[in-house]
Amino acid sequence: MTHRIEMEGGGVFDVSADEDTLLRGALRAGVGFPHDCSVGGCGSCRFDLVSGEMETLWPEAPGLSERDRRRGKRLACQSRPRGDCTIRVRPADEYRPAVPPRRREAVLLRRTPVTADMAEFVFSTLEPADFVAGQYGLFQPPGVPGVRAYSMSNLPNAAGEWRFVVRRVPGGAGSNAMFDALQIGTVVTLDGPYGHAHFRAEIDRDVVLIAGGSGIGPIVSIARGALAADPARRITVFEGARTRADLSFRTLLGDDFSDAITYLPVLSAEPEGSDWAGARGFVHAEVDRVLADRFEACEFYFAGPPPMIEALQELLIIQRTVPVSRIHYDRFF
Ligand SMILES: Cc1cc2nc3c(=O)[nH]c(=O)nc-3n(C[C@H](O)[C@H](O)[C@H](O)COP(=O)(O)OP(=O)(O)OC[C@H]3O[C@@H](n4cnc5c(N)ncnc54)[C@H](O)[C@@H]3O)c2cc1C
Numbered sequence: 136m137t138h139r140i141e142m143e144g145g146g147v148f149d150v151s152a153d154e155d156t157l158l159r160g161a162l163r164a165g166v167g168f169p170h171d172c173s174v175g176g177c178g179s180c181r182f183d184l185v186s187g188e189m190e191t192l193w194p195e196a197p198g199l200s201e202r203d204r205r206r207g208k209r210l211a212c213q214s215r216p217r218g219d220c221t222i223r224v225r226p227a228d229e230y231r232p233a234v235p236p237r238r239r240e241a242v243l244l245r246r247t248p249v250t251a252d253m254a255e256f257v258f259s260t261l262e263p264a265d266f267v268a269g270q271y272g273l274f275q276p277p278g279v280p281g282v283r284a285y286s287m288s289n290l291p292n293a294a295g296e297w298r299f300v301v302r303r304v305p306g307g308a309g310s311n312a313m314f315d316a317l318q319i320g321t322v323v324t325l326d327g328p329y330g331h332a333h334f335r336a337e338i339d340r341d342v343v344l345i346a347g348g349s350g351i352g353p354i355v356s357i358a359r360g361a362l363a364a365d366p367a368r369r370i371t372v373f374e375g376a377r378t379r380a381d382l383s384f385r386t387l388l389g390d391d392f393s394d395a396i397t398y399l400p401v402l403s404a405e406p407e408g409s410d411w412a413g414a415r416g417f418v419h420a421e422v423d424r425v426l427a428d429r430f431e432a433c434e435f436y437f438a439g440p441p442p443m444i445e446a447l448q449e450l451l452i453i454q455r456t457v458p459v460s461r462i463h464y465d466r467f468f
């Protein structure tokens with residue numbers, strides 16, 4: 136059974152009455168519904184309900200401000216239609232899914248430690264792993280309300296292998312359930328792919344990749360994608376981490392590391408007495424120092440915690456006047 140959603144100003148799509156949120160249903164139908172995180176954090180999927188009934192899954196979701204709530208705004212990623220509805224939203228081509236997302240059963244094959252608090256999860260599906268480098272999937276961690284987004288760290292493949300680098304967040308319900316409640320061999324629902332901060336192979340500029348913490352997963356995927364698209368393309372990777380022991384890019388890329396990659400780790404909390412000879416401080420400051428007069432020649436991809444994303448937006452868009460069309464990022468709420 137489906138519910139019919141009409142968009143004021145033109146366009147209709149159907150949302151499965153089953154488990155789909157308004158956002159997921161729209162994207163499955165190929166509608167360019169504005170969105171970023173899909174998990175209630177960013178507010179990009181705000182819309183107005185004109186008529187009909189919708190259930191709100193997470194009323195306290197931080198993606199809506201108090202002012203939004205007063206004005207009756209809703210988040211499509213937290214709204215589930217209860218019947219046919221009419222909504223007000225402005226779809227845009229840039230949000231149209233590169234690959235239509237869908238649910239599939241995935242079995243957890245292995246979980247390999249990468250650092251003290253991050254592990255690589257490898258899942259397998261019967262169908263090909265169909266996504267673009269840099270996208271993410273949605274999981275329902277066992278026993279936890281809401282879904283969590285995790286970004287693929289490998290490349291699309293016919294064998295149906297999906298890799299994710301997950302950080303165990305202290306006190307975090309979802310990430311701890313991914314580590315503790317998912318046994319090897321467990322079958323889960325993997326919904327995806329989602330996200331538009333994916334690699335653009337057709338753009339011929341130097342590729343600059345910036346990761347903070349567990350943002351390394353999609354950055355490894357895009358580095359692999361850029362190497363596969365053109366092994367001679369100039370790729371610069373900045374990895375921001377607290378200490379040397381938290382770095383993971385070289386481990387994750389393994390034998391695929393190539394001379395085309397300039398790898399620049401930046402540590403924010405490495406003990407003063409250590410023999411670390413690389414950069415210290417925040418990763419955005421190092422990006423500014425290293426790229427100096429090369430900003431014009433680059434396409435930027437970055438992923439990580441919201442403060443890092445905000446610092447990079449300020450640097451790239453305001454200080455260095457990089458056009459927003461050359462900047463692709465995921466905030467890890
Ligand atoms: C696009 C994207 C890609 C990401 N990729 C990765 C990745 O590759 N690796 C990685 O380690 N992390 C990634 N994250 C972060 C990850 O999704 C989780 O936020 C992180 O694991 C912490 O989750 P937690 O449940 O442990 O922490 P918590 O603090 O318990 O929850 C964090 C998030 O869960 C959601 N949430 C919390 N409570 C509810 C609720 N009641 N109902 C609905 N939702 C709720 C919210 O989005 C919240 O920000 C990504 C996030 C986004 C948005």
